[in-house]
Amino acid sequence: MINLKNINRSDIVIFAMLIAATIILFRCINLQYKDTKKYSNLIEDREIKSHIIKTSRGTIVDRNNNILAESIPMNSLIVxxxxxxxxxxxxxxxxxxxxxxxxxxxxxxxxNKENKKFSYIRSARHIPIKKVKKIRNLNLSGITFIKEYKRYYPEGEVLASLIGMTDFDHNGQMCIELSFDKILKGRDGKKIVVKDKNGKIVDEIEQVITPQEGKELKLTIDTRLQYVAYRELKKQIISSKAASGSVVILDTTNGEILASASYPSFDPNNRSTYTHEGARNRVIIDALEPASTIKPFLLAAALHSKKVNLNDIYDTTPGYKRIGNKIYRDYKNYGRLTTEEVIINSSNLGSIMISEKFNKKIFYELLEHIGVGEKVNLNFPSEVEGALKHYSEWKNSDVRSLAMGYAFKVTPLQLAKAYSVIANDGLVINPKFVKSENTQIHEEKKYENEFKQVKKVIKRVIEDGTAKRAAIEGYTVGGKTGTARLYTGNQKKDKYSNKEHISLFAGITPLDKPKLAIVVIVNQPKTKVHFGGYVAAPVFKKIATDSLRILNISPDNISDHKKQVSNKIEKISNYSLKTPEVANVF
Amino acid sequence: MSNFKIYTIGFLIITNIAFSFGIVLIEHLTRSQHRQLQYFSNQKYELRNEWKKARIDQGIYASYSKIEENAKISLKMFLPKNRKLIYIDD
Structure with a gap:
């Protein structure tokens, strides 16, 4: 018999602890052997996992904060x-x-994805919420939905060749999306979470890497001008059955690119419309021979040499000239022309004669000054620098070709930059399409007097010369047409097509207080008349007219209108004399 | 046992219990605030996405091409010819 009197308090505590230990042991055995499946399932259902926090790609906006590219999350079905x-x-x-x-x-x-735990169905990526609800109602097993970002381009084909697009995983694939990928992309974050069996996050434990959103990119592009440029370019290419074309509008006061249109294009919102040709930014990566659009620069160089005056006479009779194996021709026999008239009528023979009067080094230095053969450095993929040989390599035939705008290449953007140099009286401002970047201005203002004279000459090209179709009522315009024969040769032999041409026009408006430099290129028009003055100049006129109105630039050539206005105002003032007396008003 | 010791033990026990409750309470508050933070950040995310969608809609409806299309087709508007314009100097 246990004598209760002999039991002390410590025995009771030990006994209680033994019972507690037995219960715990029993529970452990029970958990380990009896309920194993139940609890291991529970553990499987709730796992601690690292979870990637996808960040949104930065927005691209135009100068007026209109959206050009934006990413929004969509649902994608995963098997x-x-x-x-x-x-x-x-x-x-x-x-x-x-x-x-x-x-x-x-x-x-x-x-072939039977063993995979994560399989996409291509057509089930980026599904709208309405479809997601319908799919959820099907109660399909073995599927889940994840959030993925989809990039939208509200301007569609109008800006496709400049903005480009991203791939399915939101990486920049081309154009600005590619060149500014680092800024736009941001950094994905990472957090430790508890997920249930279906992959749904039940609880968040901690954030290991803080996500960094992609930054916003503001461009200098004005979507209104961009649309006008694209619309007119497309219209002309379709009506003239041309192969392609491009337009660039430059703000001459600060070098900002206001529009950069290329045709053909594609819709970045619909990948099935993508073609290599459509994705080509012809403003920045297509180099071409500028033909007669370079003649104003030949004139500037000639004037700078002091060996040529605007009143010098050149006899271009009978309208053609054989030099060596080559025959150089004018459109017609212009007869005797002054230096100014050579440019106004775009005489090739006259230009050759001008080029023969001064040192070729002077022409080379001027071309170098305006940026021919030098990259604009826009940080744009595949940007080309054009082509310009050093003057020491120029043969006499090269000089003649250069005087007519052949034997070297420029991009439409370089040509627009060159015309902005005329607009700024010799000051070189580097073009840019990112708003925040500082304007790069060439410190030295060269050839100021020469370019001032050139301005007057290119104004006459519009008034009396080859570019009458580029004239804009109420505004002063200066510009030059160009018609280049398409180069079909190779490294061994130079060859130019007699049938295929490139029509060009480069102009500045308003000329008295320059604001816009516009270059229009139409490649291989199939019209009866293929000259730049007929094909490209009217496009310039339409684009410039709308652009000036949109930008609210006052007319600077309103002599006729002023008369109308003064008449109107007189009538109004006569009528407005009958205003009530002050006493009656108060 | 002296009274001082009893009071000290009593004080320590009460303090201990108070701290335990405090810790539990703080933990509870932290968790609920964390949950609230998660809720707000989710709401912020949703609202931002709504805003983005609205901006895209705005971009489409307010695009120059759409305005021009509506003006020309629906409203039958047209630009006056240049010679009909009267410019008034500022």
Missing amino acids: TDTTEFFQDKVAIEKLATILNVKTESIYKELK
């Missing part, structure tokens, strides 16, 4: 268990109907 997914064939058929694809294509796509 997590193909075996389970394939069980409900009726639901898969319904899924195919919702996604507007054939059922076989879904089977085909998932055929």
Whole structure:
């Protein structure tokens, strides 16, 4: 018999502890052997995992903060268990109907992904919320939805060749999207989370890497001008059955690119419209021979040499001239021309004669000053620098070709930059398309007097010369037409097509207080008349007219209108004399 | 046992209990605030996405091409010819 009197308090505590230990042991055995499955399932269902926090790609906006590219999250369907997914064939058929694809294509796509826990269906990426709800109602097993960003381009084909697009994983693929990828992309974050069996986040434990959103990129582009430029270019290319074309509008006061249009184009919102030709930014990566549009610069160089005056006479009779094996021609026999008239009528023979009167080094230095053969450095993929040989390599035939705008190449943007130098009386301002970047101004203002004279001459090109179709009522315009024969040769032999041409026009408006430099290129028009003055100049006129109105630039050539205005005002003032007396008003 | 010791033990026990409650309370408050923070950040994310969608909509509806199309087709508007314009100097 246990004598209760002999039991002290410490025995009771030890006994209680033994009972507690036994209970714990029993519970451990119970958990380990009896409820193993139940609890291991629970653990599997709730796992601690690292979770990537996807960040949104930065927005691209124009100078007026209009959206050019924006990313928004969309739902994408993921197949997590193909075996389970394939069980409900009726639901898969319904899924195919919702996604507007054939059922076989879904089977085909998932055929070799049986062991994968994460399989995309191409047509089920970036689905609108309405479709997601319909799919959820199908109660398909083995699927889940994840959030993925989709990039939208509200301007579509109008800006495609400048903005470019991203791939499915939101990486910049071309154009600005590619060149500014680092800024736009941002950095994905990472957090430790508890997820349930379906991959849904139940709880967040900690954030390991803080996500960094992509930064906003503000461009100098004005979408209104961009649309006008693209619309007129497209209209002309379709009507003239041309192969391609481009337009660039430059703000001559600060070098900002206001519009950069290329045609053909594609819709970045619809990848099926993508073509290599459509994606080509012809303003920045297409170099071409500028033909007669370079003649104002020949004149500037000639004037700078002091060996040529505007009143010098050149006899271009009978309208052609054989030099060596080559025959140089004018459009017609212009007879005797002054230096000024050579440019106004775009005489090739006259230009050759001017080029023969001064040192070729002077012409080279001027071309170098305006940026020919030098990259604009826009940080744009595949930007080309054009082509200009050193003057020491120029043969006499090269000098003649250069005087006519051949034997070297410029991009439309370089040509616009060159015309902005005329607008700024010799001051070189480097073009840019990112708003925040500082304006790069060439410190030295060279050839000021020469370019002032050139301005007067290119004004007469519009008034009396080859570019009458570029004239804008109410505004002063200066410009030069160009018609280049298409180069079809190779490294061994130079060859120019007699049938295929490139029509060009480069102009400045308003000329008295320059604001816009516009270059229009139409490649291989199939019209009866293919001259720049007929094909490219009217496009310039339409674009410039709308652009000046949109930018609210006052007319600077309103002599006729002023008369109308003064008449009108007189009538108004006569009428307005009958205003009530002050006493009656108060 | 002296009274001083009893009071000290009593004080320590009460302090201990108070701290325990305090820790539990603070933990609870932190968790609920964290949950609230998560809720607000989710809401911020949703609102920002809504704003982005609205901006895209605005971009489409207010695009120059759309305005021109509506003006020409729906409203039958047209630009006056240049010679009909009267310019008034500022």
